[in-house]
Amino acid sequence: MLEFKDFTISYEKPVLKALNLKFQPGQITVVSGASGSGKSSLLRTINGVIPYFQPAELSGSLTYQGQDLLALDMAERSRFISTVFQNPKTQFYATNSTDEMAFALENRNLPRQEIIERIDSYTRLLGVERLLDRDIFTLSGGEKQLLAITSVACMNNDIYMFDEPSSSLDREAIERLKEVLLTLKKLGKTLIVAEHRLYYLQDIMDQFILLEDATAASYQPQELDEDFLRQHKLRSLTKIQKSDLQTLDYRAKSMTDKGFEASASLLAQDYSYSYERQPVFDMNLSLEPGINFLIGQNGVGKSTFLRCLSGLNKRFKGRAFYRGRLLKPSYPWLSMIMQDVNYQLFTESVWSEISIVSEDEAAKEAALAQVGLLDKKERHPQTLSGGEKQRLLLAMAKVSDKPIVILDEPTSGLCKGQMERMIEDLQQMAEQGRLLIIVTHDYELIKACGGHIVEFVR
Structure with missing residues (x-):
């Protein structure tokens, strides 16, 4: 014992x-x-x-x-x-x-x-x-x-x-x-x-x-x-089924499906990627502003697709357009919160980190206050907990003026209270007309948040 x-x-x-x-x-x-x-x-x-x-x-x-x-x-x-x-x-x-x-x-x-x-x-x-x-x-x-x-x-x-x-x-x-x-x-x-x-x-x-x-x-x-x-503000014991999500705005998308809406705000056109001659996807995908969830089995290609869209994967074919303009380079258009946020923290304080994306003092203070980090603005980012690091990146996405926000498994390590606060932030950005793409396996998040759902399937 x-x-x-x-x-x-x-x-x-x-x-x-x-x-x-x-x-x-x-x-x-x-x-x-x-x-x-x-x-x-x-x-x-x-x-x-x-x-x-x-x-x-x-x-x-x-x-x-x-x-x-x-x-x-x-x-x-x-x-x-x-x-x-x-x-x-x-x-x-x-x-x-x-x-x-x-x-x-x-x-x-x-x-x-x-x-x-x-x-x-x-x-x-x-x-x-x-x-x-x-x-x-x-x-x-x-x-x-x-x-x-x-x-x-x-x-x-x-x-x-x-x-x-x-x-x-x-x-x-x-x-x-x-x-x-x-x-x-x-x-x-x-x-x-x-x-x-x-x-x-x-x-x-x-x-x-x-x-x-x-x-x-x-x-x-x-x-x-x-x-x-x-x-005690704990997550639910109820298992949410995929059928519960299909009552929302849901569609399945094959990794070889070339269908798309030409008038869509975001269009990933002729996106093709292979690893060691093994095809991952060869597809088109169109999305509108608001909250868009990408779901699907581990290894189907969700995070790989995001890495291609954000320019982190160089060995892919295809072009992406936002409201008719080519997303190249991608960084003026995209804010991204990776699954491992440690790759995205560079400075020696929380305040310096958020200052990379904005010079608006009031907006930065408000964003840090909303995610519960204003009292830690002098802390080194790497001394924060995993959830706090995610919230810092979310605050940075909020104060930036980039129209597309990408999040990869944003609720990993978050308790119910933090998930609910994050949902408020996501919905606020959606109301501002931003286009959010969220890769997740967390059906509880999707059910509570609402939005459009695209399931990647082979």
Whole structure:
């Protein structure tokens, strides 16, 4: 059993205080709460990232099977603790997927044949054989997430921790993730899942921990209902089906469909892209101002299409027009919030960052206030949380005068309250006549926000 007793985690002030929590083998514990409530800090304290890599003041006891975890460094804990981080790219060491699965096992000096058998066993057990021997750089965000999960599963540790594991996954991949969790549970593993999306976990969790106001409270799954969720501003337990979206303005779009509306405001014409001679799409797409959601399975080409439209992919064919004018170069026309926002932060303060796109002091202050970052305007952008970085980029898109705004998986890492604030921002920009393109697997976002939906299908 993993146990916290009277445990406090502090930076400048307590993030979590007086924790008394137990995590049992063969059980799934879901940890949730508002962004910034301490979910990642809790996981990092267990695996040793805190305090060995990220300084913090710790007090109280943290034990596993009676052993003092605080007396063990990160390497020693890695013998029985595995973690899948929110951004899987931060934990990859290889460029080939099979090499990545083997990396930790090789570091444990396991015999070659045992490594091969372990990888074969877990890829079959988890149903991800298609991820073997792939170039990691060609994988979609969801496929990278599944690779990270498989890689840590191959280590056959006692404790598995997952930080927002569904953030980049489509509906089918989330079902596979659920099966993975159940498989590890049957093997007697201790599973801790920090997550905002709760619908896929409600019937498999054994314990629910709510982090709120620097404290932690444990609940049984049957205690969770919609009133409880509303009271604590948590995401819904209801699974929204694709059929629910088809009652909105919905259309399916084949990746080889050349149909388009010639009078549309945005026209991507004769867009064609291949990777290593494998066609990704050969299509036309037309969109109007307002909120446009792009949905579809992991790997279908949604993010690749956005990268081509924004000029980040150079090896594609086709031209894009906005109200009859060629989008080349694209940066005077487009604001983009990537799935990994770390690629887009360049300066040494939040204020300097937003000043890149605007000189209007009042507008910048108002935008930062709306996303809850005005009091952090002197902070270095890389010290912000993942959700705060996304909100900074959203504020920058709002104050820029660019007519097209692109967002790739904008709700990954966002709690319900932040998602609702983001929806208000999206709707405000749409009312201003901007054209928004949002790639997402988050049907809860789409249902709450409304807009036009294009499903990419093969």
